[in-house]
Amino acid sequence: MSAAAAAPRAADLVRWEDADRTARPERLARLRARMVAEGVDAYFGVRPEHMRYLTGFRLDDGEEKVAGHSGQFLVAAEDLVVLADSRYTIKAARQASAARVEPIASDLAVAWSSLVASVGARRIAVEAGFVSYALWERLASAAPDVELVAASGWIERDRVVKEPAELERVAAACGVADRALDSLLPAIRPGVTERELAWQLEVLIRRPGSGAEALAFDVAALFGPEAALPHGAPGDRPIAPGSVLLFDFGAQVAGYRSDMTRTLFVGEPSARDLAVYETVARAQAAAVAVLESVVRGERPVPTGREIDAVARGVIEADGRWAAYGHGLGHGIGLATHEAPSLGRSAASDAPLPSPTVFSVEPGIYLDGEMGVRIEDLVLFDAGGDGRPGRLEQLTNFPRGVLIVG
């Protein structure tokens, strides 16, 4: 295996926490500039990624459902307020140390009018894609003289550009995932089931000392025809020689995620299956080669749609199999899927930002037979502002044909 980022140590965790604390005033300043431009005097946020990014308050994936309004926040020109019910006030004061922690009961509407008055807000941007219709209506009724404005993508757009300590954490999460898959290889043999392999890979990622605090998402381990389902779940199917075995998985380190896919062969592959694999690998390599020429300054910065078209074009030019129906890739950070988007959707029409990190994951899926996807994360920086251009593969597990079992 090539050199991967080392497992994070306690000192790294402290350093990253310090870096976040130092960066938060600038992150808030960017949001406040947007608020001025949009003519609102406050921003009400509810996404867990935004809580952490702007305030420091952290919710685990499983905790979101029970946390109520705890961690939700209000940004005004001078104020940063984090809500917390009685279960979360101690945690909020510890983690969101630069904020005023406002105790809140289960019904936010009761406190809304005095809360928004306390920051002098009359026109408030609200994360309308994440606040329920019922809550929006209750807040609107609770303070009829305060206007609510639907906001979408304001903080998401800022999070696309990654700080050095954010990139380090994505790289560290990739390192954990690389090592875990490498350690899993001896366990892959005919008779073992998808579910057992998914479980063992999860244990390798999460066991104490691995450096990861969580999975980025549930491990997919899919054998044979199941690998043709881009969102299949591991089952009790035992694996057997003669087909593909696809792993799609990621780790989380200090809040930041990784995401990778490898498609292995159990026993000797057929000529057809090898050809599918090689076509996908060529598609991925073509996209990466274009990105490399961009960071060398030989091409202008492309849009996500253009990079998708490079990989898709390789498969279509080959002509034997249909190209992937999904997009070529997605940004990653505090969320597993975030901007930038690389695909055929309207979201992919902007030039790639810098520095950022995203997946490059072409695939070919033969319904009912087999599927191949190869997914890596790349750090992309077109350079400028005194920075040299830079392209770095953060996932280092070998990408070539690998026969196991």
Next chain:
Amino acid sequence: MSAAAAAPRAADLVRWEDADRTARPERLARLRARMVAEGVDAYFGVRPEHMRYLTGFRLDDGEEKVAGHSGQFLVAAEDLVVLADSRYTIKAARQASAARVEPIASDLAVAWSSLVASVGARRIAVEAGFVSYALWERLASAAPDVELVAASGWIERDRVVKEPAELERVAAACGVADRALDSLLPAIRPGVTERELAWQLEVLIRRPGSGAEALAFDVAALFGPEAALPHGAPGDRPIAPGSVLLFDFGAQVAGYRSDMTRTLFVGEPSARDLAVYETVARAQAAAVAVLESVVRGERPVPTGREIDAVARGVIEADGRWAAYGHGLGHGIGLATHEAPSLGRSAASDAPLPSPTVFSVEPGIYLDGEMGVRIEDLVLFDAGGDGRPGRLEQLTNFPRGVLIVG
């Protein structure tokens, strides 16, 4: 350890799936009766628990964020429609076999007008607490002649009353959790950290052969003063003799959850800590004794608030420490927290339904020092309709003082 429900076998899983399939027409009939009573001709549902309960479509906890509209459903007088994008159509057809699977792109608003026309709907109940404001507005604009009506608690109210195959699964999940904690005991010794114990308990619940498919929620393992935080997270604090160690955890079996808390003593407890424990245990026993007298027909069916008051009253009458700030308990099933509610909130003013299952979890929390909570699940059936009254503790791990380490 007392007798707990055995680990589920493959035949149990098949039987439960059959029972769900048989029960779904009645579940849908109850919803349709409510629709008639409320004057709507369709119901648009988005909660994953409701998808599974009414249609059979299943989403894992981690999958909800990426599933888009897949699994969301529309019930009309004659129709049951399940949405699925290209990633989920095969799964939806397999699992929601009684539904019409409607392929859907990422923007539901584009398809909304023809979708609602296809079932002849003009007035649609929508799960307003779970549909975002942005989506609601897009749907309202996409079909301006179709009225959207905010609905809350319609299906939740039906799910309170549990079918036999639902109760069996909650009991089976309790059995997995009982056995896991029993197996963990030898690992509890001074020097081990909260995080290591939480991880080992998770492995015992989820390892292949345990019978559980997932955790019900992240394991809490909290030592000493941390046990006073009702929503603390395990840290790298090593445990040491002389304080409490609180575990709050649950398993999931075929979609149904368990939830239990045990507070153990590491080394010999102080007289004060023992007295706290015994007060909590007396509070719990008093609530259970009242429920037992109810199922014997000696008392009318109480409200959740009344049962909460019984346990709370024991701690208040003792007078040495403040009673728990949370409620005494909550229903459980496809969700870890659901109705009925046992507490001081308005939701607790209805008499307990039958048959149902809920937690009984009084606690005493001494800020900065220690906390004790004892939580069990009980199956409660006041009887009637030919059924005898029945009260059964589904969690069987011993509730007495237990000294470990």
